Amino acid sequence: MVLAKSKKNVGLGNTLMKDRFGKGKGSDMRRVKAITRIDHTTGQAYITNDREEAGWVKMRSVTEQGALDEFLATAELAGTDFTAEKMNNVKIIHSDQINPYLLSAAEEKVVLGKHKEHKARLTVPRRPKWNASTTREELDRLERESFLEWRKGLAELQETQDLLMTPFERNIEVWRQLWRVIERSDVVVQIVDARNPLMFRSEDLEAYVKDVDPKKHNLLLINKADMMTYKQRKAWANYLKGAGISYRFFSAHLAKQMLEEQEDSESDMESEEAGPEAGPSENGAPAQDTADRQDETPEEDGTTQDGDSEADTRILTVDELEKMLLSYAPPDVGPERKLQVGLVGYPNVGKSSTINALIGATKVSVSATPGKTKHFQTIHLSDKVILCDCPGLVFPNFASTKAELVCNGVLPIDQLREYSGPATLVARRIPQPFLEAVYGIQIRTRPLEEGGTGIPTGEELLRAYARHRGFMTQGLGQPDASRAARYVLKDYVSGKLPYVEPPPGVEDAREFNRELYDLTRLPAKRRAALTAAMAELSVEVDDDASLSSDMIPLSGGRAGGDKSEKLDKAFFKAGQGSAGHLSMPFNFRYTQQGMEAAAAAAAAGGKQLSGRKLRAMIALEQGIDPKEVQMGSGKKHFKGGAKAKRGKNRGNTQKGDVRDDEL
Numbered sequence: 001m002v003l004a005k006s007k008k009n010v011g012l013g014n015t016l017m018k019d020r021f022g023k024g025k026g027s028d029m030r031r032v033k034a035i036t037r038i039d040h041t042t043g044q045a046y047i048t049n050d051r052e053e054a055g056w057v058k059m060r061s062v063t064e065q066g067a068l069d070e071f072l073a074t075a076e077l078a079g080t081d082f083t084a085e086k087m088n089n090v091k092i093i094h095s096d097q098i099n100p101y102l103l104s105a106a107e108e109k110v111v112l113g114k115h116k117e118h119k120a121r122l123t124v125p126r127r128p129k130w131n132a133s134t135t136r137e138e139l140d141r142l143e144r145e146s147f148l149e150w151r152k153g154l155a156e157l158q159e160t161q162d163l164l165m166t167p168f169e170r171n172i173e174v175w176r177q178l179w180r181v182i183e184r185s186d187v188v189v190q191i192v193d194a195r196n197p198l199m200f201r202s203e204d205l206e207a208y209v210k211d212v213d214p215k216k217h218n219l220l221l222i223n224k225a226d227m228m229t230y231k232q233r234k235a236w237a238n239y240l241k242g243a244g245i246s247y248r249f250f251s252a253h254l255a256k257q258m259l260e261e262q263e264d265s266e267s268d269m270e271s272e273e274a275g276p277e278a279g280p281s282e283n284g285a286p287a288q289d290t291a292d293r294q295d296e297t298p299e300e301d302g303t304t305q306d307g308d309s310e311a312d313t314r315i316l317t318v319d320e321l322e323k324m325l326l327s328y329a330p331p332d333v334g335p336e337r338k339l340q341v342g343l344v345g346y347p348n349v350g351k352s353s354t355i356n357a358l359i360g361a362t363k364v365s366v367s368a369t370p371g372k373t374k375h376f377q378t379i380h381l382s383d384k385v386i387l388c389d390c391p392g393l394v395f396p397n398f399a400s401t402k403a404e405l406v407c408n409g410v411l412p413i414d415q416l417r418e419y420s421g422p423a424t425l426v427a428r429r430i431p432q433p434f435l436e437a438v439y440g441i442q443i444r445t446r447p448l449e450e451g452g453t454g455i456p457t458g459e460e461l462l463r464a465y466a467r468h469r470g471f472m473t474q475g476l477g478q479p480d481a482s483r484a485a486r487y488v489l490k491d492y493v494s495g496k497l498p499y500v501e502p503p504p505g506v507e508d509a510r511e512f513n514r515e516l517y518d519l520t521r522l523p524a525k526r527r528a529a530l531t532a533a534m535a536e537l538s539v540e541v542d543d544d545a546s547l548s549s550d551m552i553p554l555s556g557g558r559a560g561g562d563k564s565e566k567l568d569k570a571f572f573k574a575g576q577g578s579a580g581h582l583s584m585p586f587n588f589r590y591t592q593q594g595m596e597a598a599a600a601a602a603a604a605g606g607k608q609l610s611g612r613k614l615r616a617m618i619a620l621e622q623g624i625d626p627k628e629v630q631m632g633s634g635k636k637h638f639k640g641g642a643k644a645k646r647g648k649n650r651g652n653t654q655k656g657d658v659r660d661d662e663l
């Protein structure tokens with residue numbers, strides 16, 4: 001609320017008074033007498049307006065009464081009806097469910113509209129035209145002037161339109177590297193992160209490449225494609241093809257893995273002197289993991305397998321990438337005229353990893369020779385190809401919120417002061433069962449009937465993580481959410497907590513990402529613990545078992561029916577704690593029991609590990625009696641009073657650490 005600075009301008013109340021009684025009539029107010037009344041039931045005195053005052057005084061009380069007076073007056077007027085009406089209409093909105101650092105759907109729509117409107121102004125700085133007669137000093141001056149103009153333009157855009165932008169590169173020296181890389185390259189490969197290709201793409205960079213020479217080519221290389229499901233690649237492929245963007249999916253991570261496995265099998269072959277049929281194919285059979293990911297082929301998903309669509313969604317191997325790059329080669333390519341490939345992109349999108357994968361695949365000794373300038377590297381990849389590696393740089397682009405920039409890894413996490421926005425985004429994007437499975441935590445959310453949304457808030461996630469890791473604040477000993485935020489956000493940026501932005505036109509991001517949360521994407525340690533328990537019970541674990549939120553029965557539904565109910569009983573029997581109060585932390589044996597029981601329950605419940613089972617398992621792991629967790633009742637929270645503590649964190653855990661009232 002903005003407070004009026006002068007007495008002449010006291011807002012709505014004054015305006016109404018003036019309107020009704022005219023100038024000067026406001027002095028009548030002085031005639032209002034405040035009288036003291038005694039409440040005979042309590043014996044307390046209170047001050048109120050005299051009831052016998054002129055009728056208009058009643059109106060005054062509407063705008064000038066204090067909250068309590070207003071409440072009492074209204075209650076007096078409406079009697080019991082008042083209570084009934086209030087109770088029927090009441091909707092609790094907790095302040096922690098509205099994050100002031102994020103946008104509402106309506107606000108986001110407005111902001112996206114503005115982004116669209118001003119998209120054309122998101123330019124990269126151009127190097128001024130020059131020719132043989134331009135002196136070095138002259139060019140330097142021209143470059144600086146043009147750069148300054150570019151910066152002024154973007155600053156004005158930010159200020160006048162109140163738009164949030166990426167912290168784009170402001171150092172002219174870095175842009176000079178880019179200019180040189182573009183000038184010498186036949187094809188400019190823009191490497192982007194598969195989790196948000198458009199955020200990392202500079203459309204104007206592609207236009208600039210063509211401005212410099214229409215014969216140059218652009219390629220959008222969507223790296224980290226291992227973080228996408230086949231369906232996600234398909235959806236992005238449809239969008240990118242529709243938009244006429246030349247793109248390919250790649251994964252430096254899978255390429256590296258494939259190479260290592262290839263090398264391993266080659267050395268095995270050498271040592272065993274195995275026959276040719278035992279070895280990998282000449283051009284390298286895909287590594288198992290690579291094959292697994294590539295296996296999500298169109299026909300498996302029931303779509304037609306025509307050559308084109310396969311190529312559209314395929315994650316290229318290094319050989320295929322090199323072949324693809326060579327397709328851009330000028331006709332006279334050879335040892336004298338090598339194909340020059342420029343690699344550009346934001347920091348951290350995987351440029352170095354891509355180059356390393358390419359270098360590894362060529363199996364030639366690579367000399368990293370410095371280019372004409374000191375800063376970008378030229379790498380002679382083969383007798384036909386030179387790679388020009390440009391330093392990573394942030395291009396100008398719009399962003400809806402700072403939280404989005406943090407989650408995209410564009411703003412550094414270590415210097416972060418406001419963490420609630422990005423943490424809320426993480427809690428909204430990653431399904432609760434997956435978060436719980438990754439960290440082995442229980443996130444206590446506000447029950448639906450108390451105004452909870454069924455999705456944890458950022459704070460709820462961070463507090464659960466902090467409690468689990470024993471991160472406590474000094475003094476009051478509350479879970480240290482700020483410290484937890486650094487870890488959780490770094491995990492999000494690194495991809496441990498996977499999420500892929502849907503392409504424009506795909507509205508339901510949760511559905512788009514649903515298949516991403518399977519057991520294969522759990523960290524190796526967590527997955528190993530689970531599969532070990534399964535193996536002991538001779539149970540096959542389904543790698544596709546989903547850990548997305550729809551596995552949690554939010555309104556009393558129970559996955560698995562009778563069968564799972566019986567198993568639940570067996571499962572809960574495993575916990576020896578009495579009546580929901582535990583005096584000692586659970587030991588490992590108990591945890592193991594719990595895991596086994598959960599695994600059995602998961603197996604009987606149709607292979608799928610439901611959120612409920614998983615939560616029970618995690619509860620046991622944490623040393624919390626599963627009986628304390630209301631599962632399958634629609635209340636995803638703890639009953640008050642449980643004081644179980646995890647042995648490991650006992651010293652840091654505060655009394656009542658798992659109590660409901662903490663929420």
Ligand SMILES: Nc1nc2c(ncn2[C@@H]2O[C@H](COP(=O)(O)OP(=O)(O)OP(=O)(O)O)[C@@H](O)[C@H]2O)c(=O)[nH]1
Binds near residue numbers: 225226252347349
């Ligand atoms: N999952 C996955 N992670 C990848 C892939 N490529 C790179 N990364 C990871 O992304 C992070 C950044 O990779 P780099 O290769 O250092 O990225 P860069 O673009 O060279 O970064 P700068 O040197 O800062 O410009 C590293 O943690 C890599 O392990 C990929 O294909 N898949």
